Amino acid sequence: MRWPNSRNRPRATGPDTAPGTGRRLLGLLRPHRPRVAVLLVLGIAGVALSALGPKLLGQATDLIFAGVAGRQLPAGTTRQEALARLHAEGHDTLARVFSTVDVVPGRGIDFGGVGRLLLITLALYLAASLCTLLQGRLAATVVQRVVFELRERVEAKLARLPLSYFDRHPAGELLSRVTNDVDNLQQILQQTLGQLIILVFSILSMLVLMVVISPLLALVMLASVPVSALLAAWIARRAQPRYAEQWAATGSLSAHVEEMYGGHALVKGFGRRELAERGFDEHNDAVFAAGVKAQFASGAIEPAMTFVAALGYIAVAVVGALRVLSGALSLGDVQAFILYSRQFSQPIVEVASIAGRLQSAVASAERVFALLDADEQRPDPRAPVRPARVRGQVEFARVSFRYSPGTPLIEDLSLTVAPGSTVAIVGPTGAGKTTVGNLLMRFYEPTGGRILLDGTDTALMTREEVRAQFGLVLQDAWLFGGTIAENIAYGRPGATREEIVAAARATCVDRFVRTLPDGYDTVLDDEGSNASAGERQLITVARAFLTDPAILVLDEATSAVDTRTEVLIQRALGSLRAGRTSFVIAHRLSTIRDADVIVVMESGGIAEQGTHSELLDNGGTYARLYAALKEPAAGAAHSAGRPDTL
Structure with missing residues (x-):
């Protein structure tokens, strides 16, 4: 049966893809530009x-070094005289090193100056930490808001999708997109948004300060950046497809678990647990x-980048030592x-690592988008x-339908x-x-x-208005976790307790509810599995009765219950059909014989229609079906105490 929520759906063929995923991820931040601007300001302030x-620590080091050097030089001489004396004694390298600091001959370490510099440095680091803390809090707020809005968009989208989409995608796979993929996006954005801003500004500010200190050493350090960038990009390109495979496989796993859980009774009943x-x-x-x-591909980025950065440190140390010795x-x-x-290379390594993690976010985002x-x-x-005025007249006027192009199901x-x-x-x-x-x-x-309802084309009506005229009772009695009263009132949330009880009495529900300790407040578990099949079916009939529809659609509702x-x-x-137009998708002879009109469908069209006796007299398709099924059905019904089935 192809009713909504049917479990008999084909599997998805593979992960969907969406173009421009990275740009669309950034687009999710557009409504939060003021907060993102504050994030940037806090990031710049913290980095600066x-x-x-x-x-400042370098200046403190120079003060200490100047004090140590000053105590080695004779007091009472000027700095120039002391350096000239060192040159005269053949200590040219030492003189060049001493010339790089403000050394005063005979004076020791200026502990007061060193202390002031250390206190200022401590205050700066505390202020930077405060900016980082505030930025992290704001980033968390932005990410949570973005994910909240994304979930709302997904929920609204699901309501606008046609039933055919749900036919093509298993429920577990859709659930994985709505939960696993969105949660993965949230976690990665939470981990990377604020951090990425800090890292980018750290790289830029450190680069400027390195150039100010020594353009030559800055060039030496920058020589490793292109190698790091190319290496990270190469690894990241190979990580993203792996993450796409991972999340597609996770969706398939969720679909399998959902299917096996939904049919766990059949799995156990047929001894197919091993197969499951x-x-x-x-x-x-x-x-x-x-x-x-996926983890290996993205995890390879950081060690590779660290190795390249280590080579840069070695080169800087060697060239820097030579520059000190040269004065x-x-x-x-x-x-x-x-x-x-x-502080320049470490953020580059971390940015590359984040780029690897972002591949997982992109893979999840592709599925969500x-x-x-x-x-x-x-x-x-x-x-x-x-x-x-809805009286219940229904007309199909040369209706055709096909699930896919080229495969007609209903014609004319x-x-x-x-x-x-x-x-x-x-x-x-x-x-x-x-x-x-x-x-x-x-x-x-x-x-x-x-399709006309009392002369009005249903295509000109809203779906909500059309469905408000119908009551639906399916063979698969769907109930949710809640009380019996809540399940009966599902189609009419504002119903009073008296109206609920009246509907229950009219549909034979009240007689078994009164035997329960909590009556209508008895809580049914998910899908109502703590009630019998017949009780569940009766509750769905009461639910339809309470909505007081003009038209009923009844998928054979008695095929899995005992005779009583x-x-x-x-x-x-x-009671439910009294005075209402009813469409009964029937299999039982007892149901069919009571119908005002029997419509026999074959190959997507009406083979014949009429009353039970008229169709038997015609000797057509219905008569052949009746004759073929009456004898075996009668024997089975006699042995099982059940009515005939068709």
Whole structure:
């Protein structure tokens, strides 16, 4: 049966892709530009404050070195005289080194000056940490808001998707996109948004300060950047497909688990647990293999970048030492430069590592954006109409429908149903019986022709208005986790307790509810599995009764219950059908014989229609079906105590 939420759906063929995913991810931040601007300001302030630290520490080092050098020089002489004396004694290298600092002969270390510099440095680092803390808090707020809005968009999109989309995608795979992929986006954005801003400004500010100290050393350090960038880009390009495979495999695993959980009774009943476990192991192995490949690919970025950065440190240390010995730089300048070079290369390594993690976010975003980009159902008319009075007259006017191009299911179907009559729709599997109900309620749109409700084309009405005229009772009795009263009132949330009880009495629900300790407040678990099949079916009948619809669509509701319960359900359905137009997708002879009109469908069209006796007298398709099924059905019904089935 192809009703909504049917479990019998084909598997997705593979991961969807969406162009410009990175740009679209950035576009999610556009509504939050003021907050992002504050993030940038805090990031710049934090980086600028922390960037001054190494320079001040370098000055403190020079003060200490100047004090140590001053105590080695004779007091009472000027700096120039002391340096000239060192040159005269052949200590040219020492003189060049001493010349790079403000040394005073005979004076020791200026501990007061060193202390002031250290206190200023500490204050700067504290202020930088405060900026980073505020930025992290704001980044968390922005990310949570972005993900909140994305979830709302996904939820709204799901409501606008046609039923065919859900037919093509298993429920577990969709659930994985809505939960796993969105959660993955949230975690990675949370980890990277604020950090990435800080890292980018750190790289730029450190580069400027390195150039100020020594353009030559800056060039030496920059020589490793192109190598690092090319290496990171090469690895990242190979990581992204691995992440796409990982999240697609995760979606398939979720779909398998959802399917096995939904059918766990059948799995156990037929002894297929081993097969189910083997299927789970295959999906789990696929997730494991894809995850290992993805993590290895992205994890290779950081060690590769660290190795390249280490080569840069070695080159800076060697060239820096030579510059100190030549007197071109002070020891404090080299110390500051090495600190800056580390603060320059480490962010590059971290940015590359973030780029690897972002590949996972891009893979998840592609799946989410593919859902958001899926074709939607035709929008409702801007100026909808509705019948002045809904009596329940339904007309199919040359209706055609196909699930996919080139594969017609219903062709040129014409049928007029008078208000208050019961129409039984019979026919072999695939004849289009359930599709008629789907078209009636606009779960699908006809590819040709019109469906009229009391003379009004349903395509000119809103879907909500069309479905408000229908009551739906399916063979698969769907209930949610909640009380019996809440389940009965599902189609009419504002119903009073008296109205709920009245509907229950009219549909034979009250007689078993009164035997329960908590009565109508009895809580049903998910899908109502703590109630019998017949009780669940009766509750769905009461639910439809409470909505007081003009038209009913009944998918055979008594095929999986005992005889006594079937009698109750038939009685409840009789109360429900009274005075209402009813479309009954029927399999039982007892249901068919009571119909005002029997429509026999074959190959997507009406083979014949009429009453039970008229169709038997015609000797056509219905008579052949009846004759073929009556004898075996009668024998089975006699042995099982069940009515005949068709």
